[in-house]
Amino acid sequence: MATENIVMFPFMAQGHIRPFLALAHQIAARYGHAVTLINTPLNINKLRSFLPPNSSIRLLEIPFCSSDHGLPPNSENTDALPYPLMLRLLQTTHSFKPSFRGLISDIVHEQGRPPLCIIADMFFPWTAEVANEFGVFHAIFNAGGGYGMAVFHSLWSNFPRMRLSSTAPDYPIPGFPKSSRVQVNQIPYDLRTAECFDSWTLFIKKVLREWLDSDGLLLNTVEEFDPIGLTYFRQQLNRPVWPVGPILPIESGARAAGQGTGIEWSLCKKWLDSKPPNSVLYIAFGSQATISASQMMQLAMALEASGKDFIWVIKPPSEDDEVSKSNVGKWLPTGFELRVQSLNQGLLVPNWAPQVQILSHKSASAFLSHCGWNSVLEALSRRSVNGMADDGRATFQCKDVGRRVWGLHLGGGRECL
Numbered sequence: 001m002a003t004e005n006i007v008m009f010p011f012m013a014q015g016h017i018r019p020f021l022a023l024a025h026q027i028a029a030r031y032g033h034a035v036t037l038i039n040t041p042l043n044i045n046k047l048r049s050f051l052p053p054n055s056s057i058r059l060l061e062i063p064f065c066s067s068d069h070g071l072p073p074n075s076e077n078t079d080a081l082p083y084p085l086m087l088r089l090l091q092t093t094h095s096f097k098p099s100f101r102g103l104i105s106d107i108v109h110e111q112g113r114p115p116l117c118i119i120a121d122m123f124f125p126w127t128a129e130v131a132n133e134f135g136v137f138h139a140i141f142n143a144g145g146g147y148g149m150a151v152f153h154s155l156w157s158n159f160p161r162m163r164l165s166s167t168a169p170d171y172p173i174p175g176f177p178k179s180s181r182v183q184v185n186q187i188p189y190d191l192r193t194a195e196c197f198d199s200w201t202l203f204i205k206k207v208l209r210e211w212l213d214s215d216g217l218l219l220n221t222v223e224e225f226d227p228i229g230l231t232y233f234r235q236q237l238n239r240p241v242w243p244v245g246p247i248l249p250i251e252s253g254a255r256a257a258g259q260g261t262g263i264e265w266s267l268c269k270k271w272l273d274s275k276p277p278n279s280v281l282y283i284a285f286g287s288q289a290t291i292s293a294s295q296m297m298q299l300a301m302a303l304e305a306s307g308k309d310f311i312w313v314i315k316p317p318s319e320d321d322e323v324s325k326s327n328v329g330k331w332l333p334t335g336f337e338l339r340v341q342s343l344n345q346g347l348l349v350p351n352w353a354p355q356v357q358i359l360s361h362k363s364a365s366a367f368l369s370h371c372g373w374n375s376v377l378e379a380l381s382r383r384s385v386n387g388m389a390d391d392g393r394a395t396f397q398c399k400d401v402g403r404r405v406w407g408l409h410l411g412g413g414r415e416c417l
């Protein structure tokens with residue numbers, strides 16, 4: 001039987017492309033299907049330089065020129081954009097529809113039949129219309145976990161019916177079991193500050209409504225781990241919901257999406273090797289989120305006062321839009337970098353660290369994270385590989401970085417939302 005083709009289309013962000021690529025590898029390796037991964041030219045170029053020449057994953061460019069949409073030149077990935085421009089990037093993706101239709105049509109002509117399935121990003125439910133035109137099964141792959149995504153879906157879908165008062169400390173979560181409540185300070189900043197007709201609200205509500213056009217939902221989670229979120233989606237969407245996780249980054253995952261690393265792994269490893277087992281705190285807030293300059297200052301002071309060893313991935317603070325710079329000294333207490341270096345207490349890594357390798361090292365002890373789901377899964381899987389998951393110490397702190405607070409508080413072994 002001829003090989004079936006599966007088309008995948010992630011949003012242009014590391015936190016989306018990386019799990020899509022990992023899922024593509026699993027599909028190709030387990031089921032022998034051919035996978036075509038679509039993205040914009042710069043992202044495809046980066047992926048091409050990473051994938052081996054004999055890779056079973058075919059890369060296909062969808063035309064895109066960021067400056068045509070009022071974005072800075074060459075801004076094809078959220079890692080090249082200040083956060084306030086993310087919505088504009090998201091909005092421009094709707095203009096992909098004719099080109100996407102053209103690409104699917106080319107595939108049909110080339111192969112003499114339609115692809116078996118189109119797996120699209122949570123932000124691209126409009127691809128379902130194209131899939132429908134070609135009679136192709138369509139699924140959304142959300143790289144998040146069930147519970148967190150269900151909270152996100154419920155709160156945005158029920159807003160503004162669910163008005164937030166400034167006095168109530170918490171609210172029931174619509175569609176969840178009665179005992180599930182969300183505290184006001186756990187509600188994402190974008191939602192807490194949203195007006196009924198602001199652009200974010202309109203965009204997110206439209207996207208979530210369009211999820212109903214898809215034939216199914218894939219989540220990067222496992223049934224036993226995530227029953228509440230999975231049940232929520234099965235009830236709300238009334239279509240198949242598959243927990244396909246854990247989808248973990250493929251080897252050399254730190255560079256899987258072509259992200260340049262701020263430090264060579266060999267240097268990082270040498271530094272970690274010099275530390276006792278279970279002693280180093282790793283701090284990173286994923287591929288998009290940043291904290292404010294004042295939070296950076298306070299974190300730096302606390303780290304210094306604690307005397308604990310740490311690796312900190314430093315990105316420009318949220319109010320600084322100079323994303324290309326990695327001027328770490330600018331947002332930290334005077335002399336901080338020099339002091340922690342001379343005491344060998346800390347390793348400051350600009351922009352991007354080899355996270356999976358760091359989490360796998362025996363000296364890594366704790367992870368201060370924004371609880372992006374990839375980070376949660378990577379930490380969980382690496383800790384259990386090392387046999388250190390039961391040591392009783394906090395692996396995560398759920399940290400409100402002003403943007404996303406859904407996630408799990410794994411230190412206490414219970415969910416924080």
Ligand SMILES: O=c1ccn([C@@H]2O[C@H](COP(=O)(O)OP(=O)(O)O[C@H]3O[C@H](CO)[C@@H](O)[C@H](O)[C@H]3O)[C@@H](O)[C@H]2O)c(=O)[nH]1
Pocket residue numbers: 014015016018142143144145249253254284285286287288289313351352353354355356371372373374375376378404
């Ligand atoms: O210095 C760094 C920083 C990140 N990473 C990797 O980048 C990914 C980051 O993913 P994640 O931890 O999930 O954070 P985000 O990049 O913020 O991911 C987005 O996508 C996730 C999955 O949909 C959501 O859970 C998050 O909330 C959303 O912000 C992980 O694979 C990390 O290993 C590195 O390798 N080095």
